[in-house]
Amino acid sequence: MAPGNSENNPMFKRMALIGIGLIGSSISHAARRAGLVSEIVCSSLTAEERERAEKLGLATKAYPDPIDAVKGADIVILCTPVGAFQEIAEAIGPHLERGAIVSDVGSVKGAAVRDIAPHIPDGVHFIAGHPIAGTEQSGPDAGFAELFDGRWCILTPGPDADPKALAKLEEFWRQLGSNVELMTPEHHDLVLAITSHVPHLIAYNIVNTAAHLERVTDSEVIKFSAAGFRDFTRIAASDPVMWRDVFLNNKEAVLEMLGRFSEDLVALQRAIRFGDGSTLERTFADARAIRRGIIQAGQDTAQPDFGRGAARARKGSD
Amino acid sequence: MAPGNSENNPMFKRMALIGIGLIGSSISHAARRAGLVSEIVCSSLTAEERERAEKLGLATKAYPDPIDAVKGADIVILCTPVGAFQEIAEAIGPHLERGAIVSDVGSVKGAAVRDIAPHIPDGVHFIAGHPIAGTEQSGPDAGFAELFDGRWCILTPGPDADPKALAKLEEFWRQLGSNVELMTPEHHDLVLAITSHVPHLIAYNIVNTAAHLERVTDSEVIKFSAAGFRDFTRIAASDPVMWRDVFLNNKEAVLEMLGRFSEDLVALQRAIRFGDGSTLERTFADARAIRRGIIQAGQDTAQPDFGRGAARARKGSD
Numbered sequence: 001m002a003p004g005n006s007e008n009n010p011m012f013k014r015m016a017l018i019g020i021g022l023i024g025s026s027i028s029h030a031a032r033r034a035g036l037v038s039e040i041v042c043s044s045l046t047a048e049e050r051e052r053a054e055k056l057g058l059a060t061k062a063y064p065d066p067i068d069a070v071k072g073a074d075i076v077i078l079c080t081p082v083g084a085f086q087e088i089a090e091a092i093g094p095h096l097e098r099g100a101i102v103s104d105v106g107s108v109k110g111a112a113v114r115d116i117a118p119h120i121p122d123g124v125h126f127i128a129g130h131p132i133a134g135t136e137q138s139g140p141d142a143g144f145a146e147l148f149d150g151r152w153c154i155l156t157p158g159p160d161a162d163p164k165a166l167a168k169l170e171e172f173w174r175q176l177g178s179n180v181e182l183m184t185p186e187h188h189d190l191v192l193a194i195t196s197h198v199p200h201l202i203a204y205n206i207v208n209t210a211a212h213l214e215r216v217t218d219s220e221v222i223k224f225s226a227a228g229f230r231d232f233t234r235i236a237a238s239d240p241v242m243w244r245d246v247f248l249n250n251k252e253a254v255l256e257m258l259g260r261f262s263e264d265l266v267a268l269q270r271a272i273r274f275g276d277g278s279t280l281e282r283t284f285a286d287a288r289a290i291r292r293g294i295i296q297a298g299q300d301t302a303q304p305d306f307g308r309g310a311a312r313a314r315k316g317s318d
Numbered sequence: 319m320a321p322g323n324s325e326n327n328p329m330f331k332r333m334a335l336i337g338i339g340l341i342g343s344s345i346s347h348a349a350r351r352a353g354l355v356s357e358i359v360c361s362s363l364t365a366e367e368r369e370r371a372e373k374l375g376l377a378t379k380a381y382p383d384p385i386d387a388v389k390g391a392d393i394v395i396l397c398t399p400v401g402a403f404q405e406i407a408e409a410i411g412p413h414l415e416r417g418a419i420v421s422d423v424g425s426v427k428g429a430a431v432r433d434i435a436p437h438i439p440d441g442v443h444f445i446a447g448h449p450i451a452g453t454e455q456s457g458p459d460a461g462f463a464e465l466f467d468g469r470w471c472i473l474t475p476g477p478d479a480d481p482k483a484l485a486k487l488e489e490f491w492r493q494l495g496s497n498v499e500l501m502t503p504e505h506h507d508l509v510l511a512i513t514s515h516v517p518h519l520i521a522y523n524i525v526n527t528a529a530h531l532e533r534v535t536d537s538e539v540i541k542f543s544a545a546g547f548r549d550f551t552r553i554a555a556s557d558p559v560m561w562r563d564v565f566l567n568n569k570e571a572v573l574e575m576l577g578r579f580s581e582d583l584v585a586l587q588r589a590i591r592f593g594d595g596s597t598l599e600r601t602f603a604d605a606r607a608i609r610r611g612i613i614q615a616g617q618d619t620a621q622p623d624f625g626r627g628a629a630r631a632r633k634g635s636d
Contacts (some may be wrong), residue, residue, distance in 0.1 A: 093568045094562055105543075133547045135607075152542050161430045181541070191538050194528050196545030201586060203546075204522055207605040209575075209582045210512050222510050223499070226469050227425075227450045227514030228521075228553050235546050236336035237609040240602035243351040247590045247598055257527075258587055262580070266596065268519060272565045280565055284558035287525040291555040293455075293540040300548045302462065304453035306624035 010038045011172055016073035017042040018088055019068045020053045021239070022134060023105045024079030025143025028058040030176040033145040043069040052140040067095050075172070078104035078116070083245035086115035092118035101165050102126045107192060107242075109185035111249035117158070122207045125165035129155045130192070131178060136237040149177035150298050156185040165267065193253035197246055198261055201254070203232040204243070214260075328356045329490055334391035335360040336369045336384045336406055339557070340452060341423045342397030343461025344623040348421040348494040351463040361387040362458075385413050393490070396422035396434070401563035404433035411437035420444045420482050425510060425560075427474045427503035428569035435476070443483035446503065447473045449496060450511070468616050474503040484547040511571035515564055516579055519572070521550040521603035522561070 015037040015154045019023040023044060024270055031037050042059040044050045045065040051060035070076050071091045085106065096102065101122060106112045112128045120126040133151040135142065153173040157166050170180045183191075209227065210221045221229065247254060269281040295302045321402065334354040335342040342360060349355050360377040361384040362368045368380035381387045388394050388410045396403055403424065414420065420442055424430045430446045451469040453460065471491040475484050488498045501509075528539045528547065551625040565572060589597040613620045 026354060044612055048608040052494055111529050132542045134545070137622045140591055154542070187533075189532050191542055192545060194524075194534055195539055195542045195547040196533060199524060199550055201590075203522065203549075203581070204605050205583045205586055206512075206517060206520065206579055207608050208601050209579045211604065212582075213512060213575075213578070215505075216509050217513055218608070218611065221444065221513055221608065222615050222617060223470055223613045224450045224472070224509055224513045225617050226515035227452070227510060229513040230612050231521075232517055233605070233609040233612055233618070234624060235549055236602075236605035238602075240599050240606075243602050244514035244599040248593055248595050251590055251593075254590060255587065257531075258583075258590075261527045262529070262583070264530075265520070265523045265576075265580070268523055272519075272569055272576075275566055275569075277562050279568050281558045281562040283526050284522050284554075284556075284561050286529065287522050287554035288549070288558075289328050290525050290539065291398055291531055291534070293536065294543045294548050294551055297540050298553070299540060299543050299605055301626050304455045306552060306626050308619050308624050 010036055010074040011168065011175070012037045012191060014039045014075075015072045016066075016069040016076045017059065018045050018057055018069060018076065018078045018092070019080035019084075020049055020062065021079060021138055022142045023078070023131065023147075025053070025058050025140045026058070026104075026147040027077060027079065027134075027143075027176065029143055029145035030148055032045070032057075036077070036175050036177040041069045041073070049140055056140060058140055058143070064093050070095050070097070070100075071147065074100050076100060076102045078102075078106070078112075079196050081239075081242045081245040082106040082108050082111055082115075082139055082249050083241075085112055089116040089119035093121060096124045097123060099122050101169055103129045103155075103169060105129060105131055107196065107246045109154075109188040110248040113156070113158070113185050125156055125162045127157045127166055127169050128161070129153060129169065129173070131173070131176075132196075133178075134238075138239040138242075142278065146177065152181055153176055153178040154160040154181050154183060154188050155165040156183060156188050189250050189253045190256075193257040195252060197254050198248055198257045200235050200238065200243055200257070201247065202261070203236040204235075206232050207236040237307060328354055329486065329493070330355045330393040331355045332359065332391045332393075334384075334394045336387060336394065336396045336410070337375065337398035337402075338362050338367055338376055338380065338458045339397060339456055340460040341449065342395070343371070343374070343376050343458045344451075344463070344465040345395060345397065345423075346464055347461055347463035347493065350375075352493040354392070354490060354493050359387050359391070367458055368393065369631045374458060376458055376461070384410050388413050388415070390420075391415060392418050393577060394418060394420045396420075396424070396430075397555075399423040399451055399560045399563040400426050400429055400433075400567050401559075403430055407434040409440060414439060416441040418442050419487055419510075421447045421473075423449055423488060425514065426567040427506040427563045431474070431476070431503050443480045445473055445475045445479055445484055445487050445492070447471055448506065449494075450492070450514075451496075452556075454552050455594070456557040456560075461544075464495065467494055471496040472499050472501060472506050474501060474506050504588075506566050507571045508574075511568060511575040515568055515572050516575045516587065518553050518561055518578040519565065519576070520579070521552075521554040524550050525554040585587035 020042040053062040131153040338360040371380040449471040
């Protein structure tokens, strides 16, 4: 049996989740599923989330103040939007338990290290992290134990990270269901700019463009969205504050990738303008290879239309 | 009982599907489900597709030449890429049955009318159409009877279209499961430019951008695609020839909508560059309303992550 996956021998005695939205609540579900921790507490700024967290059994106690959550905790995970990290780290720093592991789940790792590391006292192990998983839903009710299964969690340990603490955090994420990859914060931020941040920006942008046309009504956009547009609206329904903070904190990498995207788009635009069908067809055909790779790597479903029509199709094939 | 939905009283005696890919094969499935036609035949350029069409029971006979398919047919539907319409219409024109209805399923209606209408003889009723439904898969094996259920089919009859033929074609699409909307070809092409054509172009483009970065590997793009990118790869796996023809044939509307998209994207890019968090947050929050509208209109699933994780989530909630 893998270490720490029994309730008699948990990896941690007290886990503090600072913020209990989609990711925080999913960590709670997955950690309880694997028996990784004896006790889970959390903190949230809103009374409503604290009530839901306790009612759903995500935490035995949900505190308004993160300082109360981290007292006695041997693992602390920041699960708030990135923009809140600096203030939280400064507040909890003096109250962290010696030997504790502190991590986070923020989508920007350069900013996480910048804002958290200076406030971590000696003898406490800070290793930034980012589980590559989510849905478009937010809040403590949105979480579920299987969110991380088969996905990747990226950890970005500094050069002087404690090897034992790192090994333990890696094992913790594996027990939550993830694969683990290590890289520098800078490389993480570049990779995520293209696999996450720019896709979200583009999705938000086209929804916004569609909503402000004079010659096409919102009602038409909605009715005829199954032609492709609706796919973009899913990630454009993600938490606005979380995403605001991502773009404010990963500016350089996002602007670099956005520059590439726009340059490539202009090339396709010219091909359309001048009727260059072979460039269009070649570009479109090439895109299929990446889709195949994603399905082969188990990072998306092979079912047509994301499996949306699966129930209908099964019924029809009888 | 609605007219024509019994096998004893079908709406049409012989339906000819010119092209038997995803849409053609789905029309066959749905028409048989509703008992709308006595006989279905089809044509396809490739021997492999003809064999599959007959083997799957999509057509009693699959011809290499569309002329053979349309003989004796009282409904003919062109289901090929838009770029093939002109040649097909010219070939079949002299062989169309008097009183027959001719339609199509092309994604561009101005071009469909331009390329088909001149070849339709007197006494044959041409009404262009476009079912707003599909998956990223192609070919005769990809079709299923439920594809059109609850979706919209847009018809773009000319000012002198025969009212009885139009009413019959509307009823045909309703029996296939669709809602029906009428509009001009020009307005259709503008609406679809934003709800379908530009989204596909953007999806193809970002997949292409991601595949040609120097500092991020294809393997990293694939592994970490669940952070948003994978959503775009689905529609970017659609048929390259079909989409080439869409962009070559809806140039003006696509370039107009692409101009709006790029203008809006530059505004978000500036907001990122200058740290304007309130513009970002407001834009992102506004996008949620359109998503809600799409779900309320029954045009997408309300399940998180398109229901991809539904099986996993159900298991976990026990």
